[in-house]
Amino acid sequence: MIDPSHLDRLRAIVGQKGLVDDPSLMRSYETGARYDEGKAAFVVRPETTQQVSAVVAYAVAHGIPLIPQSGNTGLVGGSTPDTSGSQGVISFDRLTTPLRIDTDNRTVEVAAGVRLSVLNEALAPHGFFLPVDLGADPMIGGMVATNTGGARFLRYGSMRRQVLGLEVVLPDGEGTILDLASGLRKDNSHVDLKQLFIGTSGVFGIVTRAVLELQRLPQQTATALIVPQDDASVPLLLRYLEERCGEYLTAFEGMSHNAMERALGHVKHLRNPFAHGTIPAYAILVELTRSWAPREGEMELSTFLENVLAQTFEDEPPLLSDALVGRSDDLWAIRHALSEGLRASGYVIAFDLSLPRSDLARFRQEIVGLLGGTFPELAVCxxxxxxxxxxxxxxxxxxxxxxxxxxxVRDQVLDVVVNRYGGSFSGEHGIGRSNQAFYDRYTPALVQRLSASVRRAVGTMGM
Amino acid sequence: MIDPSHLDRLRAIVGQKGLVDDPSLMRSYETGARYDEGKAAFVVRPETTQQVSAVVAYAVAHGIPLIPQSGNTGLVGGSTPDTSGSQGVISFDRLTTPLRIDTDNRTVEVAAGVRLSVLNEALAPHGFFLPVDLGADPMIGGMVATNTGGARFLRYGSMRRQVLGLEVVLPDGEGTILDLASGLRKDNSHVDLKQLFIGTSGVFGIVTRAVLELQRLPQQTATALIVPQDDASVPLLLRYLEERCGEYLTAFEGMSHNAMERALGHVKHLRNPFAHGTIPAYAILVELTRSWAPREGEMELSTFLENVLAQTFEDEPPLLSDALVGRSDDLWAIRHALSEGLRASGYVIAFDLSLPRSDLARFRQEIVGLLGGTFPELAVCxxxxxxxxxxxxxxxxxxxxxxxxxxxVRDQVLDVVVNRYGGSFSGEHGIGRSNQAFYDRYTPALVQRLSASVRRAVGTMGM
Incomplete structure (x- = not known):
């Protein structure tokens, strides 16, 4: 149990509304998005960077562990407390100003607690968006802290590419505020320290504000669901599309039969787009976008995509067995329903892997074979x-x-991913409690030592 | 003078050809690309990462300062020794393997000493290129170490965006080799330590090998030289083009009257493209590219650009006073001749500034006014x-x-840039000897302390 005097002191920093210790009100902060549920000593909700600084300084001085929590949409138990009841949650759900759009610079200055959907709604009238796209609706601070990737990474990259500047509170004895939020696109005049706080889950410092580069909101979109002839066709199709519509290509999302079957079977209002309802072994959602509206004399983007796909059928042997150009919303609805479909159909043992893209088909074949022998009851989705x-x-x-x-199961899969393919056990989701054991096991000792050493350098700065 | 026994020991590591101490042969390593000339104690030229490691360990152990030198095309005295004669140069001009192209992954694994031109020649038959484009021909290691930007940054970003993996030798007592060269596109399973070595000029560690993402070589290019109506039209034109051809836009390069005049007047074989040879107050080189070849039924890219530009003349008031769609090589020749034209016309006091792009016109007006009062003999080019x-x-x-x-002069200009506009005194070129005093003066004390602290954490790792 935390000493009540700590709660009084923290309340003095953040105000009455800023400190939550009623168990029923803490529940949502204790529950993560995937099977994780902990117990918080308290939830502190600063409204300003100065309050974040004072809270962090107080917590460090008194040895109170703080778990930073943004949108709490992460999938690795990185934003919720453990079950000990001794950790406090520092939530950014009240840290929602500023949100300042700069149309000439094509940038936005935004507080850590602003949700992606709120930001994009504010940007839309100006013709801009933050192009990191994912199923959940996270907050900006968490997106920076986890270096969110998402479904349009191919075109736009992860958060690291969008971040021009950051304001950070360091985990030192003074809660030092580090202002790296100049927002310049180019600046090689000093070490680019902001990189240390992108993708490090708040461990190196807490992001309170970001300056982000924005992209033009697409004015044309063309989407198709394509069915490759076989596994070997997939990398060829990717190369084919990168060659023939590289600038437009925004998504190339693979979906297995099992995953699509569960989504179409369990998620309401989803339309089966395949002929006779027959779900193929594998399908790929392809999306092209253009920043400008259709113009006279210029081929429409959907026609452009149809032409490119039509050509692939003329190859011998053909790369595709089917191609459905459909309404973008309908096709993405399937993609976005996959997780829900899986959850509705059983217990999900989830992996967020990353491999060289050329190895994906070979890896899949190998691991499906292995799991079929050891865990035949598991469906690979x-x-x-x-x-x-x-x-x-x-x-x-x-x-x-x-x-x-x-x-x-995890041991068998990750051993193959990491040791045989040089892949990663966490491509996008980060470490968190869920992956700590794999970090300890698979991350080279030198990388672990160096990371800890740099972390100490940052955390002791203000002292 | 360096103790000759050190030279013998270094020679034992890198072989006879790997150590240079003949003054006449050291000259090219001592002379930088811009007005800087030092004196080296020796030049050591390792051929392998292991040799780099052994050399670094030996130098650290014996307190011998080493200056890392790649292509030696930098402009801030970062790759040449000072005049003391006590610093050794570690050159990467023999570290030229591997150069391994992976077409399915669209990546290349490349040694630090490979020149950009050599890499791009090797990539061209596969339809790829490294899209960081600049006047000089640097080596890959130096491009990573300085986070090179260049003329197509708008589309492709700086080196940081291209780097998927690095191998680095740490400046510690053991010359520890840190292998971060997995080449995965996504990996949030640990701290992305490679970021520490991008843009830090070898101070945090010496890059020996990189895995880079490649881009499709453009198959169509359209280039125009446009003349904005006035200063206020420039940001509007940029926004106009980003809206109407965002995916294609690869360059938006401004050139002042004075700069163009010197290039056209002093550089041979350059054709003046303007009507009656009248050089306008300001012109912008616009380039669009497409990764695919012209296809039937699709508007050619040059027609596309002509149409987009033609529309701007219909606005009231018009944004442009002139637009010349010309041969790409001819127009880029002017852009690339500017530096030479300036050097041929006098002594160049160069600044590599970075500001919010919306402030450029206002900054220019203000600083031209100021300099006209204090230094009327200077031509702003x-x-x-x-x-x-x-x-x-x-x-x-x-x-x-x-x-x-x-x-x-520097004090007057940089005071305005940094203190009035929040700009950077070195947008692309780095720090080096030339900018050290400005680093000391303008970089916030906290950033300096934190950088030094992280540097110590890295440099003492292996001990």
């Missing part, structure tokens, strides 16, 4: 951003597997 | 990557100004 080598290699168990079973 | 806020704000003196004069 993979999907992912295969142009980037990212694959949500999710396994669905029909029952309720225990922790030891899950651990054995 | 600016040009730059104005879509990124980068401006090579170069001043040409008709004679040979002394160091005190140059210092006064």
């Amino acid at each position: 993979d999907f992912g951003h295969i142009a980037d080598g990212g694959v949500h290699f999710n396994l669905v168990h029909p029952g309720r597997p225990d922790a030891a079973y899950i651990a054995r | 600016d040009f730059g990557h104005i879509a990124d806020g980068g401006v090579h704000f170069n001043l040409v003196h008709p004679g040979r100004p002394d160091a005190a004069y140059i210092a006064r």
Whole structure:
């Protein structure tokens, strides 16, 4: 139990509304997006950077562990407290100003607690958007802290590419505020320290404000669901599309039969787009976008895509067995329903893997074979951003597997990913409590030592 | 003077050809690309990462300062020794393997000593290129170490965006080799340590090998030289083009009258493209590219650009006073001749500034006014990557100004850039000896302390 005097002191910093210790009100802060539920000593909700600084300084001085929490949409237990009841949550849900759009610079200055959807709604009238796209609706601070990737990474990259500047509170004894939020596109006049705070989950410092580069909101979109002839056709199709519509290509999302079947079977209002309803072994969602509206004399983007796809059928042997050019919303609805479909059909043992994209088909074949031998009850329901080598290699168990079973499955899969393919056990989602053991096991000792050493350098700065 | 026994020991590591101490042979390593010339104690030229490691370990152990040198095309005295004769140069001109192209992954693994031109020649048959484009021909290691930007930053970003993986030798007592060269596109499973070595000029560690993402070589290019109606039209034109051809836009390069006049007047074989040869107050080189070849039924890119530009003349008031769609090589020849034209016309006091792009016109007006009062003999010959806020704000003196004069000019310009506009004194070129005093003066104390602290954390790792 935390000493009540700490709560009084923290309340003095953030005000009455800023401190939550009623168990029923803490519940949502204690519950993560995927199977994780902890117990918080308290939830502190600063409204300003200065309050964040004072809270961090107080917590460091009194040895109170703080878990930074933004939108709490992460999938690795990185934003919720453990079950000890001794950790406090520092939530950014009240840190929502500023949100300042600069149309000439094509940038926005935005507080950590602003949700992606809120930002994009504010940007839309200006013709801009933040192009990091994902199923959930995270907050900007968490997106920076986890270096969010998403479904349009192929075109726009992860958060690291969007961040021009940051304001950060350091985890030192003074809660030092580090202002790196100049927002210049180019600045080689000093070490680019902001990189240290992107993708490090708040461990190196807490992001309170960001300056982000914006992109033009697409004015034309063309989407198709294509069915490759076989596994070997997938990298060829990718190369084909990168050659013939490279500038327009925004998504190349693979979906396995099992994943699509579960989505179409369990998620309401989803239309099966395939002929006779027959779900193929694998399908790829392809999206092209243009920043400008249709113009006279210029081929429409959907026609452009149809032409490019039509050509592939003329190859011998053909790369595609089917291609459906459909309404973008309908096709993306399938892609976005996959996770829900999996959850509705059983217990999901989820993997967020990253491999060289050229190895994906070979890896899939190998691991499906292995799992079929050791865990025949598991259905492989993979999907992912295969142009980037990212694959949500999710396994669905029909029952309720225990922790030891899950651990054995994870060991078998990750051993192949990391040791045989040089892949990553966490392409997008970060470390968190869920992946700590894999970090300890698979991250080279030198990288671990160096990371800890740099972390200490940052955390002791203000002292 | 260096103890000859050190030279013997270094020779034992790198072989006879790997150590240079003949003054006449050291000359090219001692001379930088811009007005800097030092004196080296020796030049050591390792051929492998292991040799780099052994050399670094030996130098650290014996307190011998080493200056890392790649292509030696930098402009801030960062790759040449000072005049003391006590610093050794570690050159990467023999570190030229591997150069391994992976077409399915669209990546290349490349040694630090490979020149950009050599890499791009090897890539061209595969339809790829490394899109960081600049006048000089640097080596890959130096491009990573300085986070090179260049003329197509607007589309492709700086080196940081291209780097998927690095191998680095740490400046510690053991010359520890840090292998971060997995080449995955996404990996949030640990701290992205490679960021520490991008843009830090070898101070945090020496890059020996990189895995880079490649881009499709453009198959169509359309280029125009446009003349804005006035200063206020420039940001409007940029926004106009980003809206109407965002995916294609690869360059938006501003050139002042004075800069163009010097290039056209002093550089041979350059054709004046303007009507009656009248050089306008300001012109912008616009380039569009497409990754695919012209296809039936699709508007050619040059027609596309002509149409977009034609529309701007219909606005009231018009944004443009002239637009010349010309041969790409001819128009880029002018852009690439600017530096030579300036040097041929006097002594160049060069600035590599970065500002918010919306402030460029206001800054230019203000500083031209100020300099006209204090230094009327200077001609302002600016040009730059104005879509990124980068401006090579170069001043040409008709004679040979002394160091005190140059210092006064720099102080006046940089005071305005940094203190009034929140800009950077080095947008692209880095720090080096030339900018050390400005680093000391303008970089916030906290950033300096934190950088030094992280540097110590890296440099003492292996001990």
